Amino acid sequence: MRYEELIKAYFDSFESxxxxxxxxxxxxxxxxxxxxxxxxxxxxxxxxxxxxxxGKIFTMTKFNNTIYGIVELKEGFRLYTNIIDENGKADIGVDVEVRFTVGNGGKKFPVFRVV
Known part of the structure; x- marks a missing residue:
């Protein structure tokens, strides 16, 4: 698979x-x-x-009331992402699940919410 095809597959997945x-x-x-x-x-x-x-929060940091971190998914891979914490429970090892939000360019992208 060519790189351009991979990128398209990712953005198509995000939109879905x-x-x-x-x-x-x-x-x-x-x-x-x-x-x-x-x-x-x-x-x-x-x-x-x-x-x-x-997955679970592998590591995280708070900066200007925004949480950034690395999430380890059940499938075994990790990714750097924004973490949404509506209840103040974000911490290493806490369960999270993917949500999608719309960015400045009008495209959806993944973030993770504490469950």
């Missing part, structure tokens, strides 16, 4: 409110950020999959 990730069919490595080769074995035999969108 689905969280994509990549799985290498050779070694089984999973990762979030679009690449045309496996970050573990360099294979180009990759599949775009859909995550359940549930």
């Amino acid at each position: 409110e689905r969280l994509p990730y990549i799985k290498c069919t050779k070694c089984g490595k999973v990762f979030y950020y679009p690449r045309t080769f496996c970050i573990n074995c360099n294979s180009t035999d990759l599949q775009v999959k859909t995550s359940e969108g549930k």
Whole structure:
């Protein structure tokens, strides 16, 4: 799959409110950020999959009342994201789930909400 096709698949998934990730069919490595080769074995035999969108806060920081962090998803990959905390419960190890919000360019993108 070409890089442009991967990017399109990701943005199409976001618009459908689905969280994509990549799985290498050779070694089984999973990762979030679009690449045309496996970050573990360099294979180009990759599949775009859909995550359940549930995970835990791996690490986080608060800056100007906004929470940024790394979320580890049940499928085994991590991604850097904004974390929405409506109840003041955000902390490392707390459960989160994906939500989609519209950015300045009118496109949807994933954020995570504390559950």
